[in-house]
Amino acid sequence: MKFAVVVFPGSNCDRDMYYAVKDALGEEADFVWYQDANLANYDAILLPGGFSYGDYLRSGAIASTSHIMDQIKTEASNGTPILGVCNGFQVLLEAQLLPGAMLRNERLKFMCHQEGLIVQNNQTLFTSEYAALETITLPIAHGEGNYFCDDTTYQQLQSNNQIVFTYENNPNGSIGDIAGIVNKDGNVLGMMPHPERASDAILGSDDGIKLFQSIVNNWRETYVAGA
């Protein structure tokens, strides 16, 4: 399996993403600079965390206008798995690949700590390695993680089972304690917690590696005969 780790000016979790899939899982991976857009030959696309364009205007707003997003939108419509973590999630929201928006944390402070999450949907290609309603621990590190959407959208997220992760103890004011959502087709996941920073127990938690393993398992079951 071959992952593309997209790098924007200001991304700072790209190497953690690369470590999770290349070093921890032994899969192929490339860093793809946002200007060198050729994503057609990748089996999954990862949008890492960071401070793209310095978070000017809104986190992810400027990166979402990059030309590479045209290809990412094409890949999303083709069903390619796309994972946006933290700033990557903000980019996906700003690009309208996922519904809703991110507001400043309700306490207006940057929050950086381990957070308990509940796996609300373990039926996605990103979460098949988790048990239903499993409680996991992943780090968060963000200033604009307060997920917002209107009532109609929230009801659709609930009825379509698009809410994948919720916080055990909501740190930022997100509607419905939302920590991560998928698109209706289930191939685009955005989440604020960092699974790539929990790919090895020495980091304080290895609960995140199961997310990347789920992506790999789905690819093998789909494309590798007899997998």
Ligand SMILES: NC(=O)CC[C@H](N)C(=O)O
């Ligand atoms: N770790 C991150 O990706 C941070 C995202 C964004 N810069 C924020 O502070 O909300």
